[in-house]
Amino acid sequence: MGFWFFKIKKYTRDLQKSESRYRDLFENASDLIQSVAPDGTILYANRAWRETLGYSEEETSKLSVMDIIHPDCLDHCMATFESLLSVEKTARMEANFQTKDGRTITVEGSVNFSFENGRPVSSRGIFRDITARRATEEALKRSYEFSKTVIDSMNDAVSIIDVSDYRLVGVNRVFLEELGMKAEEVIGKTCYEITHDRDTPCALPDHFCPLMDTAAKAQYASVEHIHRGAGGRTKYVEVSTSPIVDETGRVLQVVHVSRDITDRKRAENEIQQLAYYDTLTGLPNRTLLHDHLNLTLAQADRSKEVVAILFLDLDRFKDINDTLGHPFGDKLLKSVAGRLRDAVRKSDTVARLAGDEFVMVLSGVKDAEGLPGFAQNLLQELALPHKLEGREVYSTGSIGIAFYPMDGKNVDHLLKNADTAMYVAKERGRNTYQFFSEEMNIRAMERLKLETDLRGAMKRDELFLHYQPQMELSTGKVIGMEALVRWRHPERGFVSSGTFVPLAEEAGLIVPLGEWILRTACAQAKAWQEQGFPPLRLAVNISGLQFKQPNFVDLVEEVIMETGLDAGFLELELTESIIMENAAESIEVLTDLKVRGIHLSIDDFGTGYYSLSYLKNFPFDRIKIAQSFVRDITTSSDDAAIVEAIIVMGKSLDLKVIAEGVETREQLEFLFARDCNEMQGFYFSKPLAREDFTRLLQEGLAREGVCPFRVS
Numbered sequence: 001m002g003f004w005f006f007k008i009k010k011y012t013r014d015l016q017k018s019e020s021r022y023r024d025l026f027e028n029a030s031d032l033i034q035s036v037a038p039d040g041t042i043l044y045a046n047r048a049w050r051e052t053l054g055y056s057e058e059e060t061s062k063l064s065v066m067d068i069i070h071p072d073c074l075d076h077c078m079a080t081f082e083s084l085l086s087v088e089k090t091a092r093m094e095a096n097f098q099t100k101d102g103r104t105i106t107v108e109g110s111v112n113f114s115f116e117n118g119r120p121v122s123s124r125g126i127f128r129d130i131t132a133r134r135a136t137e138e139a140l141k142r143s144y145e146f147s148k149t150v151i152d153s154m155n156d157a158v159s160i161i162d163v164s165d166y167r168l169v170g171v172n173r174v175f176l177e178e179l180g181m182k183a184e185e186v187i188g189k190t191c192y193e194i195t196h197d198r199d200t201p202c203a204l205p206d207h208f209c210p211l212m213d214t215a216a217k218a219q220y221a222s223v224e225h226i227h228r229g230a231g232g233r234t235k236y237v238e239v240s241t242s243p244i245v246d247e248t249g250r251v252l253q254v255v256h257v258s259r260d261i262t263d264r265k266r267a268e269n270e271i272q273q274l275a276y277y278d279t280l281t282g283l284p285n286r287t288l289l290h291d292h293l294n295l296t297l298a299q300a301d302r303s304k305e306v307v308a309i310l311f312l313d314l315d316r317f318k319d320i321n322d323t324l325g326h327p328f329g330d331k332l333l334k335s336v337a338g339r340l341r342d343a344v345r346k347s348d349t350v351a352r353l354a355g356d357e358f359v360m361v362l363s364g365v366k367d368a369e370g371l372p373g374f375a376q377n378l379l380q381e382l383a384l385p386h387k388l389e390g391r392e393v394y395s396t397g398s399i400g401i402a403f404y405p406m407d408g409k410n411v412d413h414l415l416k417n418a419d420t421a422m423y424v425a426k427e428r429g430r431n432t433y434q435f436f437s438e439e440m441n442i443r444a445m446e447r448l449k450l451e452t453d454l455r456g457a458m459k460r461d462e463l464f465l466h467y468q469p470q471m472e473l474s475t476g477k478v479i480g481m482e483a484l485v486r487w488r489h490p491e492r493g494f495v496s497s498g499t500f501v502p503l504a505e506e507a508g509l510i511v512p513l514g515e516w517i518l519r520t521a522c523a524q525a526k527a528w529q530e531q532g533f534p535p536l537r538l539a540v541n542i543s544g545l546q547f548k549q550p551n552f553v554d555l556v557e558e559v560i561m562e563t564g565l566d567a568g569f570l571e572l573e574l575t576e577s578i579i580m581e582n583a584a585e586s587i588e589v590l591t592d593l594k595v596r597g598i599h600l601s602i603d604d605f606g607t608g609y610y611s612l613s614y615l616k617n618f619p620f621d622r623i624k625i626a627q628s629f630v631r632d633i634t635t636s637s638d639d640a641a642i643v644e645a646i647i648v649m650g651k652s653l654d655l656k657v658i659a660e661g662v663e664t665r666e667q668l669e670f671l672f673a674r675d676c677n678e679m680q681g682f683y684f685s686k687p688l689a690r691e692d693f694t695r696l697l698q699e700g701l702a703r704e705g706v707c708p709f710r711v712s
Contacts, residue, residue, distance in 0.1 A: 032107060032127040038085075038120050040064040052129055054100035070096035070104055084113050085120055095127075105131045157237070157258040160244075163251055166190040175258070224261070236265040274583050278352040280330055281337035287582065289351035289359055293411045296349070296363045297404055306365040307404040310375065311418035312340070314356035315396045315430040321628075324393070325638025332393060335386045343378050354577055359415065365403075375399050375433040383431065396431035398422055407436045451507045453489065454500055458516055463487050465520055466687035469696065470539065470658060470680045473672050478696075480537035480571070482680060483521035484687045485513070505543060514546040515555060522563040522570065524690060529565075533697040539571045541603060544578040553592045560596075571599035571622065579618060587618060594619040601658075605646060616653050622678075623650045627661025630681075634666040647674050 026033050026046050035044040045053075045060045053068060069077050073096045080093050090112040097105050109127030113120040151158050151172045160170035168187055176183060222240045237258045244253040273279075276288040284292065293309075300307045314336065321329040333356065340350045340358055349361040365371070379399065385392035400422030408414035417436040425434035457463050463485060470480035487495045504510040518540050525538040546552060560567050572593065579586040579602075590600055601622040625646055632639045643659070650657040659671050662681030671679055688696060 031109070032125075032129065034065075034125045034127075036065045036123045036125070038122070040066055042068075043122055049127075052099070052105065053097060059100075068097050070098050072096060080111060081123065084111065084123070094130075105129055106134045107131075154257075156260075157256075159256045159258070161254050161256060163254060169253065178260070224265075225258075235260055235262045237261060271583050274580060279580075281334050281352050283337050283341075283358075284349060284351040286351070286353050289349065289353070289361075290411055292349045292351075293361055293414075296361055297411065297414075300363065300404060303364075305363070306406075308362040308365050308371055309402045309404070309414050309418045310360040310362070310378075310433075311400040311402075311415065311422040312358045312360065312378075312397050313422055313426070315398055315426070317356035317395070320393065320395065325636065326629075326642060327638065328388065328393075331388045332386055332395060335388065336382065336395070336397075339381055340378075343381060359418070371401060371435075372433070375401065379431060379433065398425040398430050399433035400425055400436065401433060402436040450495075450500070451503055451509070454487070454504060454507070454509060457487055457489075458513070460490075462489065463513075463516070464689070465517065465524070466689055467521075467524075467693045468680050468687040469685045469693075470537070470678055471684050472678055473668075473676055478536065479678065480539060481525075481693070482539040482541075482573075482687075483517060483524075484541075485517050501543075505545060508545075510543045510545045511549060514543055515559075517541075518556070519559050519563065522559050522565045525569060526563050526565040528694070528697060529569075535566075535569055537569055537571050537599065538565070539573050539601065541573045542578070544575075547574060547578050547586075547589065548582075553589060553596075556593065556598065557596060560598075567597035568599070571601050573601045573603040573624065575603050576605065590619050620655060622656040622658055625657065625659045625676075627681075630659050630661045630667060630671075631663075633670050634664070640670070643671075643676075644674055647676050651675070 026044075029046055030048055032049040032052055033044075033046040034042060034049055037043050042060055042063045042065060045055075050057060050060055055063065065077075066074070077093070077095050080091055084091055090110045092108070092110055094106065094108040097107055099105060106129075107127035108130050109125060111123055111125045113123045115121065154172065155174060157175035157178050158172040159168055159175050161167065162169050167190055171183060171186055176186065179186065222238065224236060224238050226234050226236055238261045240257045240259075242255045242257075243251045244255060245251050276285060277283065278285045296307055299305075314332075317329065317332075320332060333352075336356075336358070337350070337352065340360060344350060344360060344362065347363060349359075351359045351361075353359060362371075362374075379397060382395065382397045385394055387393075400418045400420065402408060402414050402418035402421060404414055407417045421434045421436040425432050428434065466484045466486055467481040468484060469478045470482060471477065472479045485497055485501070487497070487500050489495050501510070501513075504513050521538055521540050525536070529535045549555070556570075556572070560570065579590070594600060599621045600619060601624055602620055603624050604626040605623045623646060625643055629639050629643050629646075633643050634640070647657050656677045658678035658680065659667075659676055660680050662668055662671065662679045663683050665683065667681075668679065668683060685696070
């Protein structure tokens with residue numbers, strides 16, 4: 001009896017230890033564990049369960065499972081429990097529980113029943129809180145749906161490509177529409193099967209093109225392609241590629257966003273054409289000539305060859321323009337350009353610098369002695385009649401020739417020497433050619449002396465400004481003035497601006513000279529305002545070298561701030577040739593000036609052979625009709641038609657139009673009748689010194705609008 005007693009006692013202790021061990025395991029488990037009686041009473045809940053739902057151990061003992069199950073999933077849970085009442089098995093389930101403070105949590109886990117004598121005595125549930133995970137999944141789902149909606153609503157074509165085999169795994173609506181294909185025709189194909197032939201270097205599936213290679217390295221990439229679209233139509237697209245990586249950083253797929261840039265490329269090509277080619281003749285312009293000539297000189301230097309530069313200027317071209325009109329002159333220039341092109345090899349360069357100036361670059365010259373014969377034949381060809389509009393027009397040319405490396409080592413030096421030789425040819429009777437020689441430097445030395453004097457002119461106060469009034473035709477009021485520089489030389493007397501301004505350009509003095517003019521004019525305009533005179537618009541001419549300075553906008557802003565002149569009273573005048581040398585950069589600089597409130601004007605409009613329809617892309621306020629057109633508007637039907645057209649087109653683009661060089665009553669009446677906005681010229685007033693302009697203001701002309709030349 002004693003043996004069995006101790007045996008039973010030991011078994012009981014072992015059982016208690018086992019139950020205690022299991023209870024400790026349950027109590028300290030991270031999962032939510034509960035035991036529920038068949039009537040729903042909670043028999044036991046571990047610490048994780050109690051802490052998650054917010055109940056104490058005492059409160060838990062008074063709870064029913066109905067108290068913690070969310071009403072929305074009560075039926076689902078009860079159905080699960082009932083399905084287990086008659087079978088000994090475990091069921092997976094997901095449910096929503098309510099915490100003590102009213103929050104809803106989502107749990108997943110397993111539930112089974114314990115049976116005694118075939119009857120259920122309790123159910124055990126082991127759950128894990130998956131609330132955060134479910135929230136993340138829902139957020140991802142919403143994000144995916146949002147992303148899909150956004151991608152499908154994009155105007156760009158989007159495709160997703162597997163990096164392992166280049167095959168498309170997803171595309172959006174625009175992608176399919178642009179290809180004219182259905183999703184099933186695209187998905188699963190390599191991206192190169194729908195790419196234009198020009199992209200075939202990347203066509204092999206095992207050969208990464210630079211774009212895919214960059215994306216495969218988990219980097220953003222962008223490149224331009226030509227794609228074949230519906231009906232074989234080709235277009236330019238800009239493809240931006242972004243990688244899709246897994247948690248280890250390995251690239252799985254790449255997303256291509258293809259934007260149709262055909263219109264942009266067309267515009268870029270047009271701008272390129274305008275920036276590097278003469279719009280009238282199609283020949284390279286000055287910028288492209290410099291590029292070609294630099295390359296030619298570098299090649300000649302390596303091969304020790306001679307390069308010939310021919311600078312050609314048509315003789316008395318201005319007379320043709322004045323008598324037959326600028327449109328006729330344009331036709332002549334195009335005819336001359338064609339003859340020059342036909343006279344050289346394809347490897348040579350023919351460029352138009354400006355007006356009637358052309359440059360020919362002959363590379364690989366083996367025998368310089370053959371150049372006289374070439375030049376003479378060229379002159380004879382140019383002298384042949386040009387058949388234009390049913391009439392024969394005769395024109396000759398003067399040619400200056402310089403050789404590399406004998407006459408210069410760089411582009412500017414060679415062009416300058418060839419230009420010098422051309423002027424000598426002009427002086428010797430025209431319709432001839434002239435080689436550059438050192439003797440020509442005698443005149444250059446004279447110019448150098450004048451240049452030296454000009455360098456000190458500003459320091460010695462020899463330079464000063466005149467101001468020419470600008471009149472509003474409809475009211476007769478003086479509404480502006482143009483600042484014009486003058487030079488009183490101590491020995492030579494007054495030096496024409498037509499002499500020293502081009503010299504300043506060549507000598508590199510135009511930038512400091514232009515800054516002095518701008519600063520002096522703005523200060524004077526502000527001084528007049530402070531004296532109580534009505535504020536007038538101040539027009540200042542800007543040279544090409546000034547405009548190209550990288551700090552030009554900053555300089556203008558600095559001058560305005562230092563002088564105190566309101567930017568709205570300053571107008572900068574630029575010629576067509578200046579802004580067209582680099583159209584894209586010019587637009588950027590002009591826009592920068594425009595946003596500062598500065599007015600912008602096209603000076604000498606019509607002499608640069610550029611299209612007004614193109615100039616609408618520039619933020620100009622005013623067009624100034626060139627004096628060469630105004631001079632003969634009452635005697636030349638061609639000039640009259642040109643002026644009328646400029647006024648009409650200017651107004652259609654909401655631009656003010658001002659005519660310069662008005663010298664007669666007839667010219668004034670012509671402009672008034674055509675509704676020209678403004679004018680300036682000797683008929684109204686010559687350029688006035690500061691004191692004289694002050695007297696004009698004092699007499700009340702600008703203030704009262706009293707003008708003896710007003711047309712009514």
